Amino acid sequence: MNIEDKIDEKALPFLRKFMRDLESPRQVRRFGSGWLSGFFALLFAIAGLIMVIALRFPDWFATPELEIVKQWTGFRGAVHVILLASYALSLLSLLLRPRKALGLMALLIGLGATLLGGANVQPEETRSWGMFFGLDFFIVNLLATGFMFAPLERFRPHRREQRLFRNEWREDLFYFLISTMFVQVLAFITLAPSTIINENTGSWDAFRAFVASMPWLLQFVIAVFISDFAQYWYHRLFHQVPFLWGFHAVHHSAKSMDWLAGSRMHIVEVILLRTVTSLPLFTLGFDASVMQAYIGFVYIYSSLLHANVGGNFNRLGHWLATPRFHHWHHGLEREAFDVNFAIHFPIIDKMFGTFHLPEDRWPKDYGIPEDVPNGYLKQFAYPWTRTGKKTD
Numbered sequence: 222m223n224i225e226d227k228i229d230e231k232a233l234p235f236l237r238k239f240m241r242d243l244e245s246p247r248q249v250r251r252f253g254s255g256w257l258s259g260f261f262a263l264l265f266a267i268a269g270l271i272m273v274i275a276l277r278f279p280d281w282f283a284t285p286e287l288e289i290v291k292q293w294t295g296f297r298g299a300v301h302v303i304l305l306a307s308y309a310l311s312l313l314s315l316l317l318r319p320r321k322a323l324g325l326m327a328l329l330i331g332l333g334a335t336l337l338g339g340a341n342v343q344p345e346e347t348r349s350w351g352m353f354f355g356l357d358f359f360i361v362n363l364l365a366t367g368f369m370f371a372p373l374e375r376f377r378p379h380r381r382e383q384r385l386f387r388n389e390w391r392e393d394l395f396y397f398l399i400s401t402m403f404v405q406v407l408a409f410i411t412l413a414p415s416t417i418i419n420e421n422t423g424s425w426d427a428f429r430a431f432v433a434s435m436p437w438l439l440q441f442v443i444a445v446f447i448s449d450f451a452q453y454w455y456h457r458l459f460h461q462v463p464f465l466w467g468f469h470a471v472h473h474s475a476k477s478m479d480w481l482a483g484s485r486m487h488i489v490e491v492i493l494l495r496t497v498t499s500l501p502l503f504t505l506g507f508d509a510s511v512m513q514a515y516i517g518f519v520y521i522y523s524s525l526l527h528a529n530v531g532g533n534f535n536r537l538g539h540w541l542a543t544p545r546f547h548h549w550h551h552g553l554e555r556e557a558f559d560v561n562f563a564i565h566f567p568i569i570d571k572m573f574g575t576f577h578l579p580e581d582r583w584p585k586d587y588g589i590p591e592d593v594p595n596g597y598l599k600q601f602a603y604p605w606t607r608t609g610k611k612t613d
């Protein structure tokens with residue numbers, strides 16, 4: 222199933238018009254065209270709808286970290302303001318914009334949220350579904366990351382011509398959705414091996430106490446280095462073993478780079494990668510706050526590495542991974558093959574002869590000389606269906 226094909230060929234003409242409106246070229250998106258107001262109307266409407274759903278079906282939203290947000294007395298007030306803002310902006314967009322699909326879609330979603338009960342919605346007395354959806358976490362995460370990187374990519378882009386809504390963005394958004402929706406399930410699976418090790422290695426306790434007694438910042442730097450070292454070899458293995466490459470090829474299939482593109486990763490690879498990089502962190506005695514800081518840091522850092530952010534940083538790039546450093550890892554040209562596996566410390570690549578950072582130059586194109594199909598499900602099946610056929 223390819224969402225894009227579905228929308229382009231089968232779905233309602235309105236949906237098609239809406240997508241075309243959302244992806245309008247820059248000339249028809251300029252300030253005053255009603256596109257910005259329509260876009261933010263849509264964003265607020267979706268956020269409002271999800272918040273209303275979270276209040277109505279509390280069992281679906283089990284992310285405990287966000288419980289505190291829902292308990293917050295101002296939450297319903299916030300829902301109210303967000304829905305009002307969404308209405309006002311969608312009306313503004315409908316007034317300003319000759320094309321009406323974007324404003325209309327935002328209005329319809331806002332209405333849906335209101336019909337569900339709006340800010341005064343009461344929880345529905347349903348039996349527990351026993352399911353976990355981190356949908357609320359998804360929206361919080363997406364907004365936070367988007368608001369962090371979208372302005373940066375706009376003011377300091379590497380490729381100025383690249384659009385925010387480039388060709389593959391819907392696919393990458395789906396990857397983002399999947400990996401954040403099941404964040405707790407993933408955490409549970411990836412932490413199981415560390416838990417087992419910790420239970421059976423009581424003799425390491427003196428060493429763990431020593432690690433925990435180090436200054437916080439030192440613990441943090443060591444934690445980042447060790448996990449990058451583990452990540453380096455894991456990553457090289459996925460480039461070298463043909464069957465494993467089938468999984469990793471999905472990550473490399475992105476033809477444009479931005480903060481969202483890094484989310485494109487086969488779910489099996491995500492689980493294994495998190496297991497491998499968290500093993501040293503969770504078994505060597507680091508302070509819990511170091512591990513939490515690491516998880517947040519690595520998430521933001523990897524978005525930055527993939528972001529469409531310029532700046533050559535010729536000197537810094539030898540010491541700390543920069544967007545240009547990781548963009549070379551995604552380059553389509555031959556000189557970019559199998560280089561820059563580290564994601565924090567380029568020195569690991571220097572140690573093992575895989576460092577590549579030519580002064581002032583960027584790769585011309587991104588991707589791999591191999592046909593990876595479009596669509597989440599086809600890419601999910603890719604490791605088992607791939608023929609290895611090269612297109613060059």
Ligand SMILES: [Zn+2]
Nearest residue numbers: 456460469550
């Ligand atoms: Zn790679």
Ligand SMILES: [Zn+2]
Nearest residue numbers: 472483527551
């Ligand atoms: Zn990457």
